[in-house]
């Protein structure tokens with residue numbers, strides 16, 4: 001799996017700060033699990049924050065309480081799961097979806113009870129993942145080969161992670177592991193471009209805007 | 225299925241009883257000592273060094289004195305318990321401890337655990353083996369990053385500070401500075417691009 005499309009720095013910063021919407025955070029964490037490059041960028045952002053820490057005036061409060069050190073050092077430590085003695089052959093299981101997503105799926109990806117939206121396009125909403133402001137959604141989407149997704153734009157942010165297959169849109173080709181970090185006002189129209197179903201995880205933080213009469217009719221149906 | 229030959233340590237130290245070459249500061253050495261030999265004196269030095277800085281950060285991001293003390297205590301407990309997971313090839317002790325504090329703060333504020341990747345997950349894709357030139361494995365040098373941050377314009381620096389020190393969301397920054405959200409986001413991207421370029425020049 002070669003990943004070509006990544007999380008943008010502003011999304012990573014929001015994730016690092018805990019200000020990214022819950023729905024978007026699930027997609028970000030799922031991509032981070034399979035993308036060493038984004039993990040390194042995230043580390044870079046933390047390092048920049050830690051560097052900023054140096055310019056703060058230390059706060060000694062009412063003095064340092066050394067007794068908590070004695071208490072804490074009584075606690076057991078976690079053993080490192082890392083065994084440095086030898087090299088091991090670690091395999092990555094690409095059949096399964098990464099944990100941040102798996103934790104909230106009711107079953108394996110292959111057994112998802114898809115709901116058909118229109119011929120060739122089905123979805124599965126992941127409920128119970130509302131953002132605090134009630135806006136936005138998290139869902140799985142399945143696009144059959146050659147199917148064109150309705151053209152839409154975003155009033156907020158949309159993160160799409162490709163779990164299986166691939167699609168092409170105005171931005172480029174997105175294959176397994178790729179993440180589309182799309183900003184406001186971009187109109188796009190993904191097309192599944194291989195003989196395989198394209199399955200993706202999509203999060204939004206506000207409702208999508210559809211273009212065209214039929215898609216606007218479709219919108220209440222889909223509820224995205 | 226993809227097989228990845230992974231240095232099981234992924235910690236970058238050849239001999240885990242010896243002193244890894246990646247330990248560059250006293251704080252790095254102390255944190256490593258806490259993780260490898262439960263060194264209580266080292267832990268005390270970490271507390272004296274980092275405690276007041278983290279307290280200042282927590283108060284600055286809006287916590288009351290008592291909340292800040294509680295989050296600081298949670299942070300210290302995590303640092304003690306999880307020190308063996310500190311990977312000096314990946315980050316400095318300063319950054320590692322800062323991340324622990326930041327995460328403790330976020331988990332408390334959001335009242336839910338933010339989804340995070342888990343290296344123990346069979347689907348987790350580990351970092352590729354070091355090749356020397358691969359930027360994926362390069363340790364982030366805070367001193368370089370700090371020097372690099374000096375090149376930011378005051379507009380960019382302000383947004384970065386609001387993000388880190390006030391832990392404001394992009395939407396809050398946009399409202400406070402009366403800027404479109406898209407402008408805030410693109411300034412953040414430009415700022416990090418600039419910092420990264422400058423770090424490359426300096427290193």
Ligand SMILES: [Zn+2]
Pocket residue numbers: 003005006007031035037038039179
């Ligand atoms: Zn990535």
